[in-house]
Structure formats: structure tokens, C-alpha cells
Amino acid sequence: MRVIGTVAELQALADRERAAGAKIALVPTMGALHAGHLSLVDVARKRADRVWVSIFVNPTQFDSADDLSRYPRTREQDLQCCRDAGVDVVFAPECDEMVGSAGQTWIEAGEPAQPLCGRSRPGHFRAVATIVVKLLLAAKPHLAVFGEKDYQQLAVIRSVVRDLGFDVEIVGAPTVREADGLALSSRNVQLHPEARRQAVALVRALDAAEGALASGEFDAARLLQRATAEIEKAPLARIDYVELRDAISLGPVAEKLVNPALLALAVYFDSPERDAGRAVRLIDNRVLDPRRAVSSR
Ligand code: PAF
Numbered sequence: 001m002r003v004i005g006t007v008a009e010l011q012a013l014a015d016r017e018r019a020a021g022a023k024i025a026l027v028p029t030m031g032a033l034h035a036g037h038l039s040l041v042d043v044a045r046k047r048a049d050r051v052w053v054s055i056f057v058n059p060t061q062f063d064s065a066d067d068l069s070r071y072p073r074t075r076e077q078d079l080q081c082c083r084d085a086g087v088d089v090v091f092a093p094e095c096d097e098m099v100g101s102a103g104q105t106w107i108e109a110g111e112p113a114q115p116l117c118g119r120s121r122p123g124h125f126r127a128v129a130t131i132v133v134k135l136l137l138a139a140k141p142h143l144a145v146f147g148e149k150d151y152q153q154l155a156v157i158r159s160v161v162r163d164l165g166f167d168v169e170i171v172g173a174p175t176v177r178e179a180d181g182l183a184l185s186s187r188n189v190q191l192h193p194e195a196r197r198q199a200v201a202l203v204r205a206l207d208a209a210e211g212a213l214a215s216g217e218f219d220a221a222r223l224l225q226r227a228t229a230e231i232e233k234a235p236l237a238r239i240d241y242v243e244l245r246d247a248i249s250l251g252p253v254a255e256k257l258v259n260p261a262l263l264a265l266a267v268y269f270d271s272p273e274r275d276a277g278r279a280v281r282l283i284d285n286r287v288l289d290p291r292r293a294v295s296s297r
Helices: 007-019 035-047 065-070 075-084 095-100 124-139 148-164 193-198 201-214 220-232 290-295
Strands: 002-004 024-029 050-055 089-091 143-147 169-173 237-246 261-269 280-288
Touching: 002 007, 007 024, 007 089, 007 124, 024 035, 024 124, 035 050, 035 075, 035 143, 035 169, 050 075, 050 124, 075 089, 089 124, 095 124, 124 143, 124 148, 143 148, 148 169, 148 261, 148 280, 193 261, 201 220, 201 261, 201 280, 201 290, 220 237, 220 261
Parallel strands: 002 089, 024 050, 024 143, 050 089, 143 169
Antiparallel strands: 237 261, 261 280
């Protein structure tokens, strides 16, 4: 496995691989790799000859210096994980290589970047879009794989790639979950054990809304109530948002669901002990399809 630190070196390798007819898949990550990332690697391997993983904690997409400094960094473990998973190349640039002299040029991501996390985390998606474009220009992959857990991020990246005419296929991969249903996330390790126990409220909220839809509840407000009630059972949970959005455009949904809708959750989990660490913000989502609910009744 090669570990590459500069854009120029990665581009040169991409040119050679492409000239030799190899199909390259890129899996962009911020490290702290877990089974969710490895599932992206598996998807990449099924579709390409070469699997490249980028590991770069993009400082511009964090909400605060505190959030950035708390993000787990596990470089040696991550490299071992990639070796074990048969990754061909890890692109692990230093910060200067990616954002050093830059900061002048930004990709503004438009409509899909406005609601949900776009509202709670101003500037987040333009930072993600900018770094992803830079990664695509560096690795020149035929395809790039992203997790559906970050559904809005995936929607933003698809729209940027479409609008700018990038010759790359964007592939979404299903969310991987713990045995109790909690979606895998690099942030889970920051949870206090009691908050971790309560965080299962997220998947319960998704299940409750899905169950209600399956039994004939199409009213968006009532579906949201079902989801919210599950989260409110967790005393350490503080809701950032619980929203239904059109699954394609991320625009508003009708009062009664007719098209597939994204149920999106963002919830802070506090620590039960004072000064024992700050709140951890988790997201999760599920697409609710009223058409499937109708046909299965
Ligand atoms: O999903 C992530 O880990 C990051 O947002 C990404 C896509 C690697 C960009 O920094």
C-alpha cells in the first residue's frame, strides 16, 4: 500500500493508472476509520480495479476550534486498517497541502445545502464541497463512494458534480449500524457511556415513523411527532432538528406524504456528569416511501 502526501504525486499516479486502463475508486474520509468506512471500501472494490482512500481532517468544515480539536485522530491505526482492507493507496496530505495557500476559492453548494445541517452549521457544506472537489481533482477517480448516513452531504456532492460536469460517478453506500441500531460514526467514541446507551433513541425514532407510515399514517406532522416522542424519551438528548424533506431535492414535503421523503435527525447528547465532556451531535436518517407503504397494505 502506498501512502501519498502531495496532490502532484497523486495526480501523476492517477494519470499512469488511467493510461494503463485501471479504474480508480476514491473513498474520501476524515480518518478515525470504523466498519462504516470499511463498507465503503468494499463497495469501491466491487466496482473498481484500484481503491484509494483519502484521510484528511478538513479544518474548514468544523463548527468551532473546540469541535476540531476533539475530533479523533488515529493515523497509525487508520493506515493499518487500510492495509488490512487491501487498499491500494492512502492519500494523507498535511493541512497546508489542502488548505494552506487556498481559502480564496469556494464551491457554494446551492439548494441542497440550505436546510437541515446547512441551517445549523453555516458554511459547513461549502467547506465540504470545496475539499471534495479538491480531492476529486487530485485523485481523478472514475467513481467516489460516500456513506448514506451523511445523506445531505451526498446530495450536495451529487449536485456539485452534476453542476460542474465532473466526469465521476458518485456512489452512495448504506449506513452500517451497531447491534442496537446506532449508526456508526467517528463521533460515537466521544459519547459518555450513558449518552451512548440513550443514543439508540435515534434509530427508534426512525423505526417509529417508518412503522407509523406502514400502518397508514401519511400526515407529515404526525410522523414527525412519532419520531420526536422517541427522542424525547432520552433525558440526555437535545434536538437540533427532526425534519421531513423531499428525498431528492431536500425541499419541503407536502402535508400528506406522496413522494419519498427523507426523515432527517440531528440530536445533541449531553453528558450526565458536569464537566465530564461536552455534548456530542449525532445525525441519522431514513427515506420513508409512502408509495411502498400503500402497495404493501
Ligand atoms: O464525510 C466525511 O468524512 C467528510 O465530510 C469528507 C467527505 C471526507 C470531506 O471532508
